[in-house]
Amino acid sequence: MNITNLETILEKEPKFRIEQAKEAIYKQLITDWSAALNLPLELRKKLDNECPLGIKAQVLESNDKKSVKAAITLADGLKIETVLLRHGDRNTVCVSSQVGCPLGCFFCATGQSGYKRNLGVTEILEQVLFFNRYLKIQNEKVDNLVFMGMGEPFLNYNNVMNAIKLLNSAETFNIGARHISISTIGIISGIQKLANEKLQLNLAISLHAPNDDLREEIIPANRTYGLNNLLDAVGDYLKKTKRQIMFEYIMFERFNDSKEQAMELVALLKNLPKHLYIINLIQYNPTKGFLPSSPLAIKTFQKILTRNGIKTTIRLRLGREVKGACGQLAGDLEK
Ligand code: SAH
């Protein structure tokens, strides 16, 4: 698919043509311009050549069909992965923002796979479009987005935000801002910019360690975005938006999961208002190096946080079967 020049092609056409074309793409979910019967034949042919709508993707479904991974081939041949998670009454898409990621976190398959480039606005949109087409047969649609796929969304701030504005608009899928979350490793400028956006998006921060030394071992970017500055930026964000954020904390066995480290985490966050954050304890999906913490260690860690008045949730292995769990997006389908 490549619709970046759609507006240019329709420039000389009557104004309503662009609306008809967008309606066909985003509402009727056509996969081929020949299905856009309200457009003249000549125009359909031209669009077919210059704005192909087909999305080339390999799809992998879990046995219960609740997790679906799509490896999408982009117009330049590069591949990205995107995952549909159908849990509860929600259809959540885990969206990628870059091809690979330049930050190279030790535990993250994307980070270890190298970095190619940022995704464009329509390449971000395309991932949601793909799953809306997929769900159409069952009369369902995507209603929740998390920017937790490949890449660091705040290193591609403008494209991510423009894509979100479109996804949020009636022109495309009308996905409510409250149903869109952005996860960042802690790019401070991005957190500051997000605080000034009009949209009420959700912010998640990948914390993963209770002190700088430990964090630096697994997140090289911590040297640039250390905990002091990061938590200051978070504090300002909370003051400004009064919107609850989530800290993500991956649990690695005997690395960051001890009782002492739980207390260290409590102390680290002591200046932030407790009603404005929640800690999501995530069991590590093994890629290399570490082992995941045991359920008991996670529970014990959680109890300490709870006892200290901190809200928590536990995320266990969603999407594992398709290797679609966060951090496992690395073009595994081909192997
Ligand atoms: N770059 C952003 C968003 C993409 S990663 C970020 O780092 O926040 C989305 C989430 O998946 C992050 O919290 C990331 O730390 C987590 N993740 C990466 N690898 C993982 C793994 N192997 N197991 C569990 N979570 C992982």
Ligand code: SF4
């Ligand atoms: Fe990039 Fe996030 Fe993976 Fe780190 S965890 S390498 S920031 S995608």
